[in-house]
Amino acid sequence: MKLPEVSDRLSGNRFVLDEEESHIEVNQALIKSTGSADRIIAACPARVYSKGPDGDVQVEYAACLECGTCFAIATPGSLSWHYPRGGYGVQFRDG
Amino acid sequence: MSPEPDFDVIVVGAGVAGTVTAYLLAQQGLEVVLIERGESAGSKNLSGGIMYCRAMTQVFPNFLTEAPIERRIDRNQMCFMNDDSWFMIDYGDERLHSGGTAVTVLRAHIDAWLAEQCENVGVTVMPGVKVDGLLIENGQVVGVRAGEDELRSRVTVAADGVNSFICRDAGLRPRQKLDQLAVGVKALLKLPDGELESRFGVSDDHGVAMATVGVGAGGGANGAGGFMYTNRETISIGLVLRLDGLVETKKRTIDLFDQFLAHPLIDSYVHGAELVEYGCHLINEGGWDMVGQIVHNGLVVVGDAAGFTLNTGLTVRGMDLATGSAQAAAPAIVQAIKSGDVSAAGLASYTANLDRSFVGQDMKTYAKAPQFLETDRMYNEYGKLLTDVMYRTYGLDTTPRQHLLAAARGALKASGLGLLTVAKDGLKGVRAL
Numbered sequence: 240m241k242l243p244e245v246s247d248r249l250s251g252n253r254f255v256l257d258e259e260e261s262h263i264e265v266n267q268a269l270i271k272s273t274g275s276a277d278r279i280i281a282a283c284p285a286r287v288y289s290k291g292p293d294g295d296v297q298v299e300y301a302a303c304l305e306c307g308t309c310f311a312i313a314t315p316g317s318l319s320w321h322y323p324r325g326g327y328g329v330q331f332r333d334g
Numbered sequence: 335m336s337p338e339p340d341f342d343v344i345v346v347g348a349g350v351a352g353t354v355t356a357y358l359l360a361q362q363g364l365e366v367v368l369i370e371r372g373e374s375a376g377s378k379n380l381s382g383g384i385m386y387c388r389a390m391t392q393v394f395p396n397f398l399t400e401a402p403i404e405r406r407i408d409r410n411q412m413c414f415m416n417d418d419s420w421f422m423i424d425y426g427d428e429r430l431h432s433g434g435t436a437v438t439v440l441r442a443h444i445d446a447w448l449a450e451q452c453e454n455v456g457v458t459v460m461p462g463v464k465v466d467g468l469l470i471e472n473g474q475v476v477g478v479r480a481g482e483d484e485l486r487s488r489v490t491v492a493a494d495g496v497n498s499f500i501c502r503d504a505g506l507r508p509r510q511k512l513d514q515l516a517v518g519v520k521a522l523l524k525l526p527d528g529e530l531e532s533r534f535g536v537s538d539d540h541g542v543a544m545a546t547v548g549v550g551a552g553g554g555a556n557g558a559g560g561f562m563y564t565n566r567e568t569i570s571i572g573l574v575l576r577l578d579g580l581v582e583t584k585k586r587t588i589d590l591f592d593q594f595l596a597h598p599l600i601d602s603y604v605h606g607a608e609l610v611e612y613g614c615h616l617i618n619e620g621g622w623d624m625v626g627q628i629v630h631n632g633l634v635v636v637g638d639a640a641g642f643t644l645n646t647g648l649t650v651r652g653m654d655l656a657t658g659s660a661q662a663a664a665p666a667i668v669q670a671i672k673s674g675d676v677s678a679a680g681l682a683s684y685t686a687n688l689d690r691s692f693v694g695q696d697m698k699t700y701a702k703a704p705q706f707l708e709t710d711r712m713y714n715e716y717g718k719l720l721t722d723v724m725y726r727t728y729g730l731d732t733t734p735r736q737h738l739l740a741a742a743r744g745a746l747k748a749s750g751l752g753l754l755t756v757a758k759d760g761l762k763g764v765r766a767l
């Protein structure tokens with residue numbers, strides 16, 4: 240079977256968006272120079288990361304499913320990633 | 335003098351490990367608060383969904399009848415998967431059903447039920463609050479920090495799952511290596527009415543679980559496996575990708591998952607299904623090697639936060655080990671608080687209890703499993719070897735057949751794997767699993 244595009248896949252999930260605060264921050268210079276950029280773009284199951292026209296890594300933090308894969312594979316220091324504030328982020332209905 | 339504690343025990347994380355620990359402590363009369371960052375217990379949690387539930391029924395004798403379980407798994411399939419062929423072992427056993435050995439669960443429902451049991455015995459359940467760090471005074475954990483607030487306790491329990499920021503940030507847990515972690519990607523699927531029963535051949539509360547070694551997908555990745563489990567009305571289907579293998583292939587997680595879903599075997603079960611939910615979560619894959627120090631001054635670590643997960647390729651186990659670690663930790667905490675010594679020495683019976691329990695025993699029994707599962711031949715050559723032997727038997731084309739042994743020898747020769755390599759891997763496998 241074929242699932243819809245990732246953005247549509249996520250549309251069935253419940254998210255409580257933290258409008259004030261992103262829980263992800265990228266160190267652009269380091270993430271590119273260490274090769275972490277390509278790694279996290281490929282590995283993220285929610286397609287949170289993409290490359291912008293200027294080559295910078297863009298972050299769609301609202302789509303994050305909070306697994307921590309990016310944080311585990313990015314070179315330390317190139318990515319700051321923690322859980323969203325309490326009550327925010329993805330809220331699985333089934334899990 | 336430090337201020338009086340607000341609670342006897344603070345438990346961080348309302349997953350399986352945290353809820354069971356909190357429940358057992360409150361049952362013994364302790365004042366317990368259970369803090370969870372999700373909107374409600376379970377809302378952040380995801381697993382493949384097979385709970386080996388004997389430990390759980392020790393804690394909750396009514397678990398099988400009262401808890402929101404999906405199906406009793408009494409049929410297990412293990413499948414070596416290539417791009418367009420597969421080799422499957424199919425094992426069914428009525429004893430697994432009558433014994434209630436394993437059930438499928440959906441975490442948002444089961445964790446919420448567990449949290450409810452906690453409330454029934456007086457645990458203060460505090461959802462929607464993220465713990466930002468531990469309060470440490472003179473080398474002793476004395477509580478937690480959440481935003482501007484501080485909450486004090488005699489003992490704190492880190493049940494905050496595989497990423498365990500609270501242990502990591504306090505320097506109590508090293509960064510995991512890539513081969514010690516896997517990402518699990520999962521879709522919850524719904525088939526048209528009646529289709530689940532007919533496609534999987536299940537009735538009533540009977541259920542099937544399939545685990546795959548390799549995922550097809552053009553060779554997939556080293557350390558890749560899939561799962562497909564039947565729930566009452568839905569199917570949990572997913573991919574588990576060890577991070578070292580995933581990074582090495584440079585393939586996209588999403589592409590691997592999509593190729594897995596499109597595989598002819600998988601498609602025969604799930605075609606036409608509707609997506610209900612899509613999620614992902616990390617899994618510990620390091621086995622015994624990644625279990626760190628589980629007792630500190632004023633702090634114990636349970637469940638995934640402590641590294642208690644076992645992936646043997648045949649079964650993924652974490653929820654039962656989370657339950658078992660809670661059963662080992664709770665009496666130690668009660669004893670430490672009663673004796674007034676909540677230092678690491680006072681809490682040390684947790685380690686002893688754990689070593690004696692099925693958690694410690696099984697973690698040690700399968701200590702060699704992670705290393706064995708890093709044999710990359712498992713995810714490519716062996717699946718092909720098995721199907722080639724079968725093809726030499728079933729692929730009748732008027733050329734003369736050979737006996738099975740000769741067919742196997744021929745397939746082995748064609749595979750380029752040496753007999754010695756295969757024998758060694760076989761022996762390693764039998765010893766590790």
Ligand SMILES: Cc1cc2nc3c(=O)[nH]c(=O)nc-3n(C[C@H](O)[C@H](O)[C@H](O)COP(=O)(O)OP(=O)(O)OC[C@H]3O[C@@H](n4cnc5c(N)ncnc54)[C@H](O)[C@@H]3O)c2cc1C
Pocket residue numbers: 322346347348349350351352369370371372375376378379380381382383384385386463464465466493494495496499500517518519520572574614615616617636637638639642643650651652653654656
């Ligand atoms: C794809 C996949 C398939 C799996 N399949 C199976 C299977 O079939 N069978 C099986 O037994 N196991 C399976 N597992 C493993 C199993 O899910 C885990 O071992 C189990 O969930 C561990 O329970 P836990 O309570 O230790 O951690 P978790 O369930 O992760 O619970 C941790 C809790 O802590 C909360 N938390 C974290 N940080 C904070 C904080 N700072 N403040 C407040 N709250 C916090 C989280 O929101 C969460 O509720 C699978 C895992 C995955 C990812």
